[in-house]
Amino acid sequence: MSSSSFSSSAAGGSAAGSVLSPYGWTAELSEQFELFAEAGLVPARLARVDRGQADAVLADPGTGELRTVRADTRPVSGGAAPANPCTGDWVALDLAAEPMTAVAALLPRRSxxxxxxxxxxxxxxxxxxxxxxxxxxxxxxxxxxxxxxxxxxxxxxxxxxxxxxxxxxxxxxxxxxxxxxxxxxxxxxxxxxxxxxxxxxxxxxxxxxxxxxxxxxxxxxxxxxxxxxxxxxxxxxxxxxxxxxxxxxxxxxxxxxxxxxxxxxxxxxTPGLRGVGLYGGEGLQQAFAEIDELAGRCRFPDCSHLSEPGCAVRAALADGTLAQRRWESYLKLQRENEWIAARTDARLAADRVRGWKQRSKEARGNIRPWHGRRAPS
Known part of the structure; x- marks a missing residue:
């Protein structure tokens, strides 16, 4: 059975969906995969990614049974921005690619x-x-x-x-x-x-x-x-x-x-993590939800929790409702997030400047020199 015939029957949802369901395949993923199926691609989940290749679990086009293939993981487009495949990703495989099976597309990540x-x-x-x-x-x-x-x-x-x-x-x-x-x-x-x-x-x-x-x-x-x-x-x-x-x-x-x-x-x-650097800010508010709630009860909406009157955070620290260790931990992680945000903004700004310089250089290169004579004044 060819990959194209497999796409219309199995990848459309029934055969591939039932075989891959223990790996997390859902009706929503089946809908997202329809266009890839029409292109003759096969759904798979990446079980391991290393050195530019991956182990991909799929429903065999011939037997319909689960099997694992080795696939090339060239950078692909994931959603609105380029992304590299990682373990846990759902992908569209091109089984006919040469010299080896390749990841042709990356399905949107839920998390x-x-x-x-x-x-x-x-x-x-x-x-x-x-x-x-x-x-x-x-x-x-x-x-x-x-x-x-x-x-x-x-x-x-x-x-x-x-x-x-x-x-x-x-x-x-x-x-x-x-x-x-x-x-x-x-x-x-x-x-x-x-x-x-x-x-x-x-x-x-x-x-x-x-x-x-x-x-x-x-x-x-x-x-x-x-x-x-x-x-x-x-x-x-x-x-x-x-x-x-x-x-x-x-x-x-x-x-x-x-x-x-x-x-x-x-x-x-996953491998043991020595460093646990955060990359974002929403998770911090959820992990320290009680501090966020206290801050919402401060007298002033822009309270710095240092010396303002009516500060609910300082009051909680004073009566022991909020542990000093936890408050200091929150402040430390907050500073790290602010540093990351500043670094990210600086990197994006530098990327924009490089883009402008490149476009200016290309524009200058397209200007032809004038070899004619000036018109008499």
Whole structure:
């Protein structure tokens, strides 16, 4: 069967849709894919992207069964701006491309986990796309860094997905419930689950809380790979022991990879994140919703929360309703967001200046020199 005949029958929704539904294929995606299907392209989801190529999961045009192919990931157009494919993306594949199958188009993303790029760059790095639930893994083997958890929560909210905090390695400690209470105080409205991948404790509840596509993020050593294996029902990730003494991880996972889960749904495992730079601002307001609410009760709408009378934030700090540590954490993340916004604006302005200079140069090059004589005056 050719890819064109497959497009009209399977990719139109019925065959491909039923086969890919465990990977998150929906009727909405089927509608979005209609034009690509008419062009003879095939729908697929990217399970792993590295070195300019990707593993793409699709319904085989001949058998209708799931299979994985290697595809070229040349930059494609995604929505209104160019984008590079990443793990979790839905794409249109050209199976007839030479010398190998290629990603021909990128379907619009429903959500994306984006962190600030390394160093002083203002560019964002997409960690995973089309995610419903962001699982924030926090190891109980060490005292949780609450400030870092707040960063992860802001990152999750910014993605457009729902956050869920997973306290791992509960079999190693006896005060897991006390730690959960501490984390719940800085994560209002967010489920905080205590689990053990070794004993299976809490995994059933975790599975029930996960969306169709979940992404697992956290520091190295948080037990993400072990948890991925437990949820997948078999070993799909290599697991290394953490260092004795400080429980630091050893970067078992080196790339973002998508795995199918028993009973449907998929999980995207990601490498340990040393730096959790935010790339945006909306997630910060959601992660610190109570501060945003307090600010709305200040006497003056432009209150700086420093010395103005009637400041609800200062009052909450004075009576202990708002913890000083949480307020300082909020201010720190707010400063980082403002820096990113300024850097992004500066980069966009520099791009505009370069564009103007290039157009001026091209315009000058199109002016022909005058070789005739001047008309007598």
């Amino acid at each position: 994306a986990i984006i962190r600030k790029g390394a160093g002083k760059s203002s560019e964002g790095q997409v960690l995973a796309a089309n995610v419903d639930t962001v699982l924030i893994a926090v190891s109980l083997a060490l005292d949780p860094d609450l400030g870092r958890v707040e960063r992860f929560l802001a990152l999750a909210y910014e993605s457009g997905a729902e956050p869920l905090v997973v306290l791992t390695k509960s079999d190693l400690v006896g005060d897991a419930e006390f730690v959960r209470e501490d984390v719940e105080r800085i994560a209002p409205g967010v489920p905080v689950l205590v689990v053990s991948a070794e004993t299976g404790a809490g995994l059933d509840v975790l599975r029930a809380c996960m969306g169709a596509t979940s992404a697992l993020i956290g520091q190295s050593g948080a037990g993400k790979s072990t948890l991925t294996n437990a949820l997948a029902g078999h070993q799909v990730m290599t697991v290394q022991r953490t260092r004795e003494g400080d429980e630091k991880g050893r970067h078992t996972t080196t790339t973002r990879e998508l795995f199918a889960l028993p009973g449907g749904g998929v999980l995207i495992d």
